[in-house]
Amino acid sequence: MSAVQDAARGAIAKDVVKITSEDDARRARERVDALLAAPLTSDSAVQVALLNNRGLQAAYNDLGVSEADYVAASLPPNPVVSIARTAGKGSVEIEASIVLNILALFTLPARSEIAAREFSQAQYRTVETTFRLAAETRRAWIRAVAAQELVNYLVQARLSAEAAADLMTRLGETGAASKLDQARAGAFNAEIAVQLAQARLRARTDREALIRALGAWGKDIDFKLPASLPPLPRNLDPATNVEVEAIQRRVDVLMARRELDATAKALGLTQATRYISLLELGGGGTFERSKGAEGTERSHKLGPELGLEIPIFDFGETGVRRAREAYLRSLNRLAEKAVNVRSQARAAQQAYRASYEIARRYQTSVLPLRKIVSDEALLRYNGMLIDVFELLTTVRESIASSMAAIEARRDFLLADVDFQAAIIGGGAGSGGGSGESAAPAAVSAAAH
Secondary structure, X not given: OHHHHHHHHHHHOOOOOOOOOHHXXXXXXXXXXXXXXXXXXXXXXXXXXXXXXXXXXXXXXXXXXXXXXXXXXXXXXXXXXXXXXXXXXXXXXXXXXXXXXXXXXXXXXXXXXXXXXXXXXXXXXXXXXXXXXXXXXXXXXXXXXXXXXXXXXXXXXXXXXXXHHHHHHHHHHHOOOOHHHHHHHHHHHHHHHHHHHHHHHHHHHHHHHHXXXXXXXXXXXXXXXXXXXXXXXXXXXXXXXXXXXXHHHOHHHHHHHHHHHHHHHHHHHHHHOOOOOOEEEEEEEEEEEEEEOOEEEEEEEEEEEEEEOOOOOOOOHHHHHHHHHHHHHHHHHHHHHHHHHXXXXXXXXXXXXXXXXXXXXXXXXXXXXXXXXXXXXXXXXXXXXXXXXXXXXXXXXXXXXXXXXHHHHHHHHHHHHHHHHHHHOOOOXXXXXXXXXXXXXXXXXXXX
16 A cells, blocks of 8 residues: 555645554544535545545455465465375275475466566556546536536526516516516526526536545535635646656556566566476375284385376467467557557647636636626616617626636636646546456466
């Protein structure tokens, strides 16, 4: 777990813990309660998920299983002891033997090195799972806060629309507003109500997605979220050589390299043992006791025993071919991974910069201009220079621009998360590749 903890602190500045005792569970619970007591920020949401998500704990248990397999592969083979007793017609024969797999003992250093590489690969896989949960939690938090911000904005718009509809109704009763103007105001109010209902449904759905990422239930789901998303940064970091950085830091690339190393080592071991796949050395002893006319006779016999598998039908070619194909498969997967990672890093950087420009354009240009248009339209309506239809059209366009600005800020924050995931791993496009690792199969072929 130390490698996973160091990676989490270095890449995402968060703490992870494998809960193995009541004390670990109590400390994690206390920290989660403290984080949930305050309004949940993006960073605190990620920390809660890393401490409270049971799926992540299951991934840590998988790492523990891999560690046990690594320790088992590093131990020498156990000797086999057998005892047999036969009796009949006044004689008793007891035979005992002990057998040790000499080939497994001689190849123990190579197999231990392969197991160490496989365990390192399992560590990288667990790190990637941790990074993926952190990124998914951050995305869920952004969507939940943005959805709630849209709800809050539409609530205010609904109040204004209701006031406008009521005013038109009263003016219609006095004859100052036509039936058409009343219908337009009523339709506008109804449209805002429908948008508010849709936004509330989306907010509930996005909040539930965040709850699942946090692993929360019971009273924990009553956490509070900020009223709005964080503001845009003034400037973007001048990131350069994102392709090189992604190749050097992406967890799935490092994992693919470890898989290639393990299959290469397994290929060498298979080639070295292609002709001799079973070599056993043992010692045996026989004790015989029989009764005859001259009394009881006893005899002891001791001697070594050597077992060797004769490669009559299989000279090890199938094992070598299997290991070679596994190595080439790992090599091709690593090459494919490198190409994909470079492309994903470029695409994520482009989306990050483009979404920032879009959100900033809304903030610096669209919304200020929309405010001017709305203020001027209201002045003209009060001066009876425009009718209700033109005023409602202006208000509708202003509401649409404000909602689009919130969504643009949300999209930029999501692009920021995707960009970071494209560099360190854990994004939607990362992964260990299709299929299971080829190294265990090659090691198994070499060990038999």
